[in-house]
Amino acid sequence: MTYNIQDDITTIINRLRKDNISFQDKIILVTGGAGFLGSWVCDVLVKQGAYCICLDNLSSGRFDNISHLMEKEDFRFINHDISKPIYFGLTYHPNGICVGDIKRIDIVMHMASRASPFEFKKFPIPILKSNTLGTMNALGIAKAHNALFFYTSTSEVYGNPPDEAIPTPETYFGNVNPVGPRSCYDESKRAGEAFVKAYELQHGIRTKVVRIFNTSGPRIRSGPEFGRVVPNFIRQALSDEDITIFGDGSQTRSFIYVVDEIEGILKIVYKDEAIGEVINLGNNKEYTILHLAKIITKLTNSNSEIVFKSLPIDDPVRRSADLRKAKKILNWQPTTSLEEGLLKTIAWFKDNV
């Protein structure tokens, strides 16, 4: 199979067009715009005729994801860590750096954060900062420009839900260990949501929150040091290395392909009905990690062996998204099958990793 990312970007634009959704002429700040999901958003926005400001410190984002956009007039890259203040439309501010020539911002999309459990050990403080201080700074930009604010939260705010909360609705409050190895991410995303609510209540900002479930696809990072399950298994399978399952592989996740996720995200950003709402975007089809390992071995014709390693502490037992709210508010549901998404991701890996 040959894979061209531009075909998938066109698919997203066509799906949005069916709902008359376009961001043409909007000025949109995307923090984490060089990351996996952020760069897909930038691609769609630029193609639709928006002016896209991509802010990223390239800590986990990659310049390769956006280098093809650098020549475009409607794209601007700013290398900055959003956990430190930045001011648009001002030439001087005592607290931070200024970007004087960008005077108007219509939408702020705060997408900057490392999301890989492997990195929770190595970078817990920057992760905490980008989701708390970074969210506050991004909200400050939205407040200064009277912009709509969109925040990428995560299914991790649910922690380890009991079986009766599977699939998990937005109304489930969560079962999270505040001092566990995942807490830098889970708790800071929860605090980020609280920041969003506080700015909405106190300053009347128009806000929207998405809770993203396990998303994969082209541009997801692939090194062994990042360790997300889909890219790990694909990388291992393609090189005939052992496929490392943590635990006995009976834990579940619900996987969504990046095209479905970005379509849902941009529907949330566009639709007024999503103002003030928190919406799950993921899948409600649950697969065990063992099943995922087997299917990736089959799709890659790999000779890899499956091996079992110890299960990380606080690894969630089950994950599945209750999507009723997304269906109702956005008329959205994922349409790409697990196999189809994996085949595209595998094809991209073969050419790019």
Ligand code: UDP
């Ligand atoms: N996992 C695994 N082998 C790997 C990487 C991950 O068995 O090489 C497991 C991990 O323990 C978890 C699931 O796969 O149960 C999903 O892990 P991922 O890091 O993708 O994200 P999470 O959903 O845990 O945030």
